[in-house]
Every structure is written in C-alpha cells, then in structure tokens.
Amino acid sequence: MSDILRIAHQQLRTEGSAALSLRAIARELGLVSSAVYRYVPSRDELLTLLIEESYNAFGDAVEFAEARIRRGDLGRRWLTIGRAVRRWAVANPAEWALLYGSPVPGYHAPPERTTAAGSRVPLLLLGLLADAGLEPSQDDPPMTAALRRELDRLRPSLPGELKPEILARGLLAFSSLCGLVSLELFGQFTNTVTQFPAHLDHQLIRLGKSLGLPAPSA
Amino acid sequence: MSDILRIAHQQLRTEGSAALSLRAIARELGLVSSAVYRYVPSRDELLTLLIEESYNAFGDAVEFAEARIRRGDLGRRWLTIGRAVRRWAVANPAEWALLYGSPVPGYHAPPERTTAAGSRVPLLLLGLLADAGLEPSQDDPPMTAALRRELDRLRPSLPGELKPEILARGLLAFSSLCGLVSLELFGQFTNTVTQFPAHLDHQLIRLGKSLGLPAPSA
DNA sequence: CAACTTCAGAGAGCAGTGCTCTTGCTTTCT
DNA sequence: AGAAAGCAAGAGCACTGCTCTCTGAAGTTG
Numbered sequence: 001m002s003d004i005l006r007i008a009h010q011q012l013r014t015e016g017s018a019a020l021s022l023r024a025i026a027r028e029l030g031l032v033s034s035a036v037y038r039y040v041p042s043r044d045e046l047l048t049l050l051i052e053e054s055y056n057a058f059g060d061a062v063e064f065a066e067a068r069i070r071r072g073d074l075g076r077r078w079l080t081i082g083r084a085v086r087r088w089a090v091a092n093p094a095e096w097a098l099l100y101g102s103p104v105p106g107y108h109a110p111p112e113r114t115t116a117a118g119s120r121v122p123l124l125l126l127g128l129l130a131d132a133g134l135e136p137s138q139d140d141p142p143m144t145a146a147l148r149r150e151l152d153r154l155r156p157s158l159p160g161e162l163k164p165e166i167l168a169r170g171l172l173a174f175s176s177l178c179g180l181v182s183l184e185l186f187g188q189f190t191n192t193v194t195q196f197p198a199h200l201d202h203q204l205i206r207l208g209k210s211l212g213l214p215a216p217s218a
Numbered sequence: 219m220s221d222i223l224r225i226a227h228q229q230l231r232t233e234g235s236a237a238l239s240l241r242a243i244a245r246e247l248g249l250v251s252s253a254v255y256r257y258v259p260s261r262d263e264l265l266t267l268l269i270e271e272s273y274n275a276f277g278d279a280v281e282f283a284e285a286r287i288r289r290g291d292l293g294r295r296w297l298t299i300g301r302a303v304r305r306w307a308v309a310n311p312a313e314w315a316l317l318y319g320s321p322v323p324g325y326h327a328p329p330e331r332t333t334a335a336g337s338r339v340p341l342l343l344l345g346l347l348a349d350a351g352l353e354p355s356q357d358d359p360p361m362t363a364a365l366r367r368e369l370d371r372l373r374p375s376l377p378g379e380l381k382p383e384i385l386a387r388g389l390l391a392f393s394s395l396c397g398l399v400s401l402e403l404f405g406q407f408t409n410t411v412t413q414f415p416a417h418l419d420h421q422l423i424r425l426g427k428s429l430g431l432p433a434p435s436a
Numbered sequence: 437c438a439a440c441t442t443c444a445g446a447g448a449g450c451a452g453t454g455c456t457c458t459t460g461c462t463t464t465c466t
Numbered sequence: 467a468g469a470a471a472g473c474a475a476g477a478g479c480a481c482t483g484c485t486c487t488c489t490g491a492a493g494t495t496g
Binding site for chain 4 (some may be wrong): 021022023024037042043
C-alpha cells in the first residue's frame with residue numbers, strides 16, 4: 001500500500017498527473033494491474049490520497065520554514081512563508097499543479113476530508129495576521145454587509161481575532177501568492193520575468209506592505 | 219475543419235479538457251477516427267488551436283467590456299477588466315483551466331505563437347496603467363538592479379512609458395487576479411467566500427488602490 | 437489435525453484512447 | 467479520357483481504467 005503511494009508519487013513527479021497510471025504502478029511493483037485494485041479502489045481515490053499527502057508535505061515544508069523565524073518579526077515571517085511556498089512549488093511542480101492547478105482530467109472535486117490538510121498553509125498566514133493584531137484602516141475599502149457577514153461566518157474556524165477587513169487582506173495575499181506561483185510555473189506569458197527569483201521577493205514585500213505588516217528585519 | 223474546432227470546443231465545455239477525444243469528435247461528425255487526422259495532425263495540435271481560440275475569445279470579451287468605459291475613468295476601467303475576467307472565467311471554466319490552469323496531461327508547453335493572443339488581457343491592463351501616467355512612489359519597495367534590468371527588457375513590447383515599478387504593480391495585479399479567479403474556480407479551500415461575487419469586487423478595489431488608481435466613479 | 441475462511445495475486449476480457457498505415461472511392465485538373 | 471489529388475474507411479498496435487472469475491497460500495477455528 002505505502003509502496004503504491006511511493007511509486008505513484010514518483011510517477012507524478014516524473015510524468016505528471018495525467019500520466020499517472022495504475023497499470024504503470026503495477027508494472028513497477030511487478031504486479032498485474034488487477035492486483036492493485038485490492039489496495040486502491042480506483043484511480044480517482046489514488047489521486048485523492050496523493051492530494052492529501054501533497055497538501056501535508058506542502059504544509060510541513062512551509063510550517064517548518066516559518067517556525068524558524070522569530071515570532072515578533074512579522075514581516076519576515078510573511079516573507080518566509082511566501083518564499084517557502086514558491087520553493088516547494090518549484091521543487092514539486094506536479095504536486096503544485098495537483099493542488100492549485102486545474103482539476104485533473106475526469107477527476108471531480110476532492111472529497112471534504114482533504115480540506116483540513118489543504119487549509120494548513122492559509123491558516124498559517126491567517127495565524128500570522130492574528131499575531132500582528134492588525135486593525136482595519138482607511139486603506140481597507142468599504143465592505144458590503146453581506147460580504148462582512150460571509151467573512152464572519154468563517155471566523156469560528158480561524159485563529160485569533162480576525163476582523164473581516166484583516167481576513168480579506170489575508171485572502172487576497174494568499175490568492176496573489178498562488179497566482180504568482182502558478183503563473184511562474186504554468187506561465188504561458190512573460191516567462192522571463194516571472195521566473196526571476198528576485199521578482200517574487202519584490203512582490204512579496206509589496207504584498208507584505210499591503211497586508212499592513214512591517215518590513216522584514218534586515 | 220471549423221466543424222472539428224466547433225465540436226472540440228463544445229466537448230471542452232461539457233466534458234473538460236481531459237475528456238477531449240479525437241475519437242469522440244469523429245463520432246460526433248459521423249466520421250471514423252482516422253479521418254480526423256487529415257485535418258488535425260495530433261491531439262496536442264488540436265489543443266494548441268483551442269488554446270489560441272480561447273485566448274482570443276477571452277481577449278475579445280475583456281477588451282469589449284473595457285472599451286465601453288470612459289477612458290478617463292481609470293478606476294472603473296480596472297474594475298471592469300477584473301469583473302470581465304472573472305465573468306468570462308466563470309462562464310467558460312474549462313477554457314480558463316486550459317489557459318491558466320495546470321498544463322493538460324501529456325501536453326507540453328504551447329508553442330510560441332499563442333503568446334500574442336495570450337498577452338492581450340495583460341496588455342490591456344498595462345495600457346491602462348500607461349494611460350494613468352503613474353509615477354513610482356515610496357510605496358513601491360526598492361528593487362534590485364537585476365530585477366529592474368529584467369523588467370526594462372520587457373519595455374519595448376509594452377504600451378506607453380512604463381517605469382519598472384509601475385510594471386511590477388501591473389504584474390502583481392494581474393497575478394493576483396488570476397489567483398483570485400483560479401481559487402474561486404478550482405477552489406479546494408473556502409469555497410464559500412471566494413465564490414461570493416461581492417468578494418471579487420472588494421478585492422478588485424483593494425488591488426486598484428494598490429495599483430495607484432483612483433476609486434471608480436460611483 | 438482437518439476443515440474452513442480470508443487474503444494476495446493472476447489472467448482474461450470489455451470498452452475506451454491516440455495514432456499509423458494501407459486501401460479504395462470520388463472529385464478535380466490537365 | 468486519363469492522371470493526380472483529396473477524402474474517408476478499415477484494420478491494427480499499444481495503451482488506459484476497471485470488472486470478473488479463478489487459484490493458491492496463509493491463518494483460524496472446531
């Protein structure tokens with residue numbers, strides 16, 4: 001079973017998610033294809049397992065990096081999160097595509113149980129914002145009551161006391177980060193600049209400012 | 219030939235990019251599979267054609283929306299671009315996935331000729347920024363010389379006079395927009411808020427501010 | 437100890453895929 | 467009229483996910 005997952009991961013890495021084939025896994029294991037079905041009910045289920053594992057590997061990597069930063073250095077914690085996200089994505093492009101790219105062919109929406117693992121990195125960012133104790137400012141655009149209500153409904157499952165405005169900042173920052181990384185990886189366009197390491201750093205500092213975080217200590 | 223593309227697009231819409239099958243297209247046309255190969259050299263080439271078409275449909279939609287706004291209303295032009303991007307993506311999720319999602323299974327990097335079509339929307343945004351005549355401010359983080367050089371290298375193919383700082387703002391805004399839309403569409407996480415229409419509007423205004431654009435006229 | 441149950445895997449087979457090659461028919465051009 | 471294209475059919479190869487049945491070995495129980 002764990003052999004199957006190991007080989008699946010390896011195949012994912014080298015061939016990409018689309019080429020992930022139960023038969024190839026079976027071959028690699030010296031088994032016949034039908035034997036694999038004793039352990040994995042279907043290719044979709046295997047993908048779900050891979051997604052969960054990848055989310056956790058991703059969460060581990062980012063959490064580990066962030067944990068090494070002094071708690072009070074909020075700017076650097078954000079910068080570190082951003083860099084760690086990118087580094088992991090660049091090192092594991094197929095996994096990143098699995099998590100944040102378009103849904104895999106024929107695979108329909110991962111079940112709910114992956115959401116816990118999938119929330120780890122966003123929660124890390126929101127935890128940082130909670131630590132920062134930010135207050136809404138006049139830079140935060142006005143919010144419709146409906147949106148405020150919707151954001152408040154998330155609050156119970158979030159760390160600390162996050163005002164809707166601050167939560168909105170976090171969501172935008174996380175989305176922007178995903179966009180930056182995805183464009184760098186899948187990037188049809190301007191593949192030159194976006195893949196420049198200094199580019200992400202620059203944009204991360206930009207985003208940090210708009211989050212309301214202090215500049216990272218030098 | 220155009221029949222093939224029409225059916226391919228339809229199949230893309232209803233089944234998704236992975237299920238796009240030359241055989242199914244042939245069936246739909248009342249042809250045998252090999253006959254299609256007279257018109258389309260391979261499935262990959264068909265995908266490339268679809269990508270180009272989709273980029274152009276996307277560009278048409280966004281350009282059309284933006285063209286209806288008074289030139290001087292810079293904030294509204296940006297808001298309109300953002301909304302049009304989202305609307306098109308929501309209306310054509312499979313195409314969006316093709317353009318900005320993870321690369322299709324087995325399909326390797328679209329050829330260079332798609333970049334012209336693919337640049338239309340980003341260029342629209344950069345044109346807007348050029349019209350705005352923005353100047354770098356102290357909100358723009360310092361930039362390494364290498365990054366500045368890299369950004370300057372893009373300048374010849376861009377509209378107007380875009381200082382590296384302004385170009386960087388634009389790149390971030392476009393990336394953020396892509397991230398927001400992709401997370402809404404593919405969204406593993408917080409599928410509640412991110413799909414809320416008011417959410418995108420709110421974040422677009424946020425982004426507009428950080429671009430340095432005035433608030434859209436009421 | 438013998439009988440029974442459980443488990444791991446083999447093998448065949450179905451329906452589908454992309455793609456190639458050969459054959460034949462029809463239309464068009466010379 | 468005869469040659470030259472163009473268009474499509476058909477068979478076939480290697481591959482995919484998945485289901486079904488069957489065979490052994492291993493472990494459990496009376």
